[in-house]
Every structure is written in C-alpha cells, then in structure tokens.
Amino acid sequence: MTTKETFTLSGENLLKKIKELIAEGNIRKITITDKSGKELMSFPMTLGLVGALLAPVLAAVGAMAALVSECNITVERNEPGQEAEGTKVP
Structure with a gap:
C-alpha cells in the first residue's frame, strides 16, 4: 500500500x-x-534509478522548472516496512 502527498511550490524551488x-x-x-x-x-x-540514470531526469526537471511559475508535486510513498518493487530476495 502507498500513501500520496502533494506539495505546491514555485518553479525555482522544484529541482531542490x-x-x-x-x-x-x-x-x-x-x-x-x-x-x-x-x-x-x-x-x-x-x-x-541512481547515479548516471538519475542525471537525465534531474536535467529534465531543471529545464521544466525554468518554464513553469507554479506547480504541484505528488509523491507516492511506500508504507513503512513495505518492500519496494523489485527488491524481494528469493
């Protein structure tokens, strides 16, 4: 089960x-x-999705941040104790 949280912020704070x-x-x-x-x-x-794979995503977010004045970020979080997808060990 996941929980959702939404943040409203200006484009300049998006990447941070x-x-x-x-x-x-x-x-x-x-x-x-x-x-x-x-x-x-x-x-x-x-x-x-870490390191080199994350860089293009952050670059795209940075470019988009320059174009929007205000946006919302919706975050889906794993419940505490729940394993993330693909992390189960057989």
Missing part, C-alpha cells in the same frame, strides 16, 4: 524539492503537474 525527496529514499513515484492539474512529468523511483 525533487532532490530532497529522492534523498529520503522511500519514494515510489513522483508526478509533477501544473497549477491547472495537467501532468507535466511522471517518473517511477525504482531501486536502479
């Missing part, structure tokens, strides 16, 4: 907030929408 959320580590999916609710970007936070 995304980096903070990624650092928390219990994120399943991040969706960015404009102030009217139109989805601009959505990406899953799988276990393998």
Whole structure:
C-alpha cells in the first residue's frame, strides 16, 4: 500500500524539492503537474534509478522548472516496512 502527498511550490524551488525527496529514499513515484492539474512529468523511483540514470531526469526537471511559475508535486510513498518493487530476495 502507498500513501500520496502533494506539495505546491514555485518553479525555482522544484529541482531542490525533487532532490530532497529522492534523498529520503522511500519514494515510489513522483508526478509533477501544473497549477491547472495537467501532468507535466511522471517518473517511477525504482531501486536502479541512481547515479548516471538519475542525471537525465534531474536535467529534465531543471529545464521544466525554468518554464513553469507554479506547480504541484505528488509523491507516492511506500508504507513503512513495505518492500519496494523489485527488491524481494528469493
């Protein structure tokens, strides 16, 4: 089971907030929408999305942040104790 949390912030703070959320580590999916609710970007936070694979996502978020004045970030989090997808050990 996952929980959802939504943040409203200005475009200039978007990249900083995304980096903070990624650092928390219990994120399943991040969706960015404009102030009217139109989805601009959505990406899953799988276990393998680190380092070099994360750089293009952050670059795209940074470019988008320059274009929007206000946006919403919806974060799907794993419940405490729940294993992330693809992390089960046989």
